[in-house]
Amino acid sequence: MKKTITVIILLSIAVLVLINILNTEEEYYNLKLEELKQEYAIKPVSSINHSLLPELQREFSTPQEVTETCISCHTERHKEVMNSAHWNWERVSYVEGRGVAAAGKKNVLNNFCLGAQSNELSCAKCHIGYGMTNDHYDFNNARNVDCMVCHDNSDLYLKGSASAGYPDRTVNLTLVAQSVGTPEKINCGSCHFYSGGGNNVKHGDLEVALLACDRDVDVHMAANGMDMSCVACHTGENHQLKGRLYSVSSTNTNRATCEQCHTATPHFDDILNRHNAKVSCQACHIPEYAKVNPTKMSWYWSDAGKLRDGEPYEEFSSDSTQEYMSIKGTFTWAKNVKPDYMWFNGTADHYLLGDTIKSVPVQMNTLFGSHNDRDSKIIPVKIHRGDQIYDKKYNTLIQPKLFAESKGDSAYWKDFDWETAVAAGMERVGLPYSGEYGFVKTEMYWPVNHMVAPKEKAVSCAECHTRSDEGRLASLAGFYLPGRDYNKPLDFFGSFLFFGALIAVFIHAAFRVIISLRRKEYDANVIDYENNKPE
């Protein structure tokens, strides 16, 4: 019996050892990745030093003069710029269920500062042009293209607040013009980090900390890592920047993807590679966002307008995030946020000015996708929730006039009167207003693409492949996920059979033991009897 057990144990151990040998989990030198690192370690060096150009040795009294000077050498570039969404604030594209439509900052709403219309003076701070004060902006005037906001390498350029996109008056235009070059992180960041009225308000994964962060925050942009700039991935061939931001974009084209460098099969392990058919790289490699500074998670406009002694005020929470502002309402913020997960195929729809509300919460942007759609993958998203003003009777969201320079100009941020702000805003966008407003719940979806973690920190298998309600994909339905899903009746039936068999076997064995004990006694008697007989 002992031998029996040893042999079985030895065989089993042999099997286990073999399994371990055949299982190749350990690390190899990743040549593909090293090549990429080599490639991106070499930072682009400009072939020209603008500070030496005679054309730029002069005073500029207006920023338009700078633009004219740029165009005098770069004779065609402004045309490229004027074809871009950065300039036009809209793109025409086909949208499922809507048809061909133009969408962009001109006509979408969001659930942060709601919309740019009627607030251009302030919002145009992030337009790559000068002088957008209202909706009569001339998008054909090349003189108004702001070259410097993207190409300034001196860190001195600054757009003025409430200046319709003009630079701050303190900016030395000559110095800036002489130090232009490839866009750096801060060029993009000056708008994209601060969208929504403060650092990291909107995105959650794009914020000022990325200017100098470590690899734990972002492997690509880390100062102690590859220190890549935005345009390393968001390449700007002919000023058409690669990348889609689905708060305004609609199509699955010209996206900046991880695959463009890493290929669709970047892992040594094919089990991981195969995930890529349905799971985006980001889903596993961005375990959390807002790793350094908090991001806004909700914004309730319905609370706005409370005044103290007739004056607006702000309240801060213990971690010094704004909790309340009379002009904006109540907020919540969060840091190190686990993303939500959604199916997404790269196409999106948006709430456009004038749309009727079909469901509540209103989806400010709808990300299309489902498991059965072959273009769809699971992506991480930040969901920003809130409520905002809408027309109760016409069932449309309202574009209120928020900003003005002084009181009495119907701007909510000065007068705190929704009635006049709504009337002024809706008149400007040319939509009817019934006179009855209320607040409706809204949601907005922000795909999370930055703050890629080092691979050791990627989401582990069991964080999704788990029956736990805490699983990252616990609420993403419509498909079979091993480890999360199982057939309940089958499990019940199977366990019943298994344990039933165990019990049956034990009962059978018990009977055998009892009976054999009895028989042994009997046998013993017989033997005794027989042994005794000869005596």
Place this chain on the structure above:
Amino acid sequence: MKRVYVYKGFERFWHWTQASLIIFLAFTGFEVHGTFHVLGFEHAARFHRVASWMLISLIIFAIFWHVVTGEWRQYIPTTKKLLAQIRFYSIGMFKGEKHPTKKTEVKKLNPLQRLVYLGFKLVLVPVTVISGIIYMFHKTIDRNDIVMVSDFSLETVAFWHTLGAFLLMVFLVVHVYMTTTGHTPTSNIQAMITGYEDLEDDAEESEQQEVS
């Protein structure tokens, strides 16, 4: 009693390797399934796949062996004495009756074993292994490095695979227990290890052989 060489070398190797592989696959498989957590999902899934390839190779060898040696004939089902065998396990053995069938070199399996093992080989293992292979190839990477997802429902495949796994476990329990019903509780197991077993040789034997 006669000491007979019943189980050939390959047969014993195959039997024990298959046994440990199936137990290991069940262990890792049910961890993947979410029944318990020991190795962690990641290791369980990886080990399960490696072990499954080993089982597949082993099965290919075993099929070859069965065909070449003609041992497959051992599993041709018969109804003769089937009921007697069932009666023996449920009643007879408690009364101290003898096995209704004789085990011999050329006829190692009693009618009940034939039926159950045939089911094991033709239904249970194929259902589990084939569904497992389909499970494994649900997603593949084609020559253009594009990940292809097959159209079949993973849920259905997982259902059959899990069903097979449960039934294999039931088989395991009953099978292990039944090995203790030989001449002595360990005689069958020892036979599967050494290859030799003490078998009765009496006059009935020749008659028995004609059955199949």
